[in-house]
Amino acid sequence: MPDLAAPQFWIAVVEIIFVNILLSGDNAVVIALACRNLAQRQRRLGIFWGVLGAIVLRIVLTFFAMNLLAYPWLRLIGGALLLWIGVKLIAQDDGGEHKVKASDRLLAAIWTIIVADLVMSLDNVMGVAAAAKGDVPLIVFGLIVSIPIVVFGSQIVMRLITRFPMLVLAGGGLLGYIAGEMMVEDPAVAPWIAANASQLPALAPAVGLVLVVGVGWGLTRRRRPAQKT
16 A cells, blocks of 8 residues: 655656646547547547547556566666657647547547557656556556546646646656656666766756756757748
């Protein structure tokens, strides 16, 4: 059982919620787009079964990712992936469109939702697994938090991000922070760090945060002049 009085538990909870809020918004938009041509009654069924299938796949992926992170070198690889995801989150092209096929058939719409969510949830799964640090109750909590965000939260999330762009910057920085924590905890390097660079675990999260925010912000600044021409 988790220690509910421990500050580390609630810090991880906040990290998981924030990661889910920032990385699940697109999934909710995909659901809406995939079901937009269905009749009203079929639309509800499409959303229900599509989300249910997507949740099952997300559970499988998250536990798979959690188990993989226990092996040497994979935390380093996962941390590098999170750094890339964080930079991409900050520097992404806001003018892009969701290219999702809308179908007037229920089963086709459900399949579209499941496949699209599977592809788009890899960043979410990696972020939640890293933030939870192998804690099964935290993993379950993160998945539970994902459900209402994916189903109901797209418009709220998009409005908040549009109104407060710094949320994207903060979210990318959080992923960099988690990546730094995860990389120095890899079994392949942790013993060497403990013996030769004991201060590195305290510095690595901040370095990851600064790296993601700096690179992501730099790419955003370089892209803006090109968009105006």
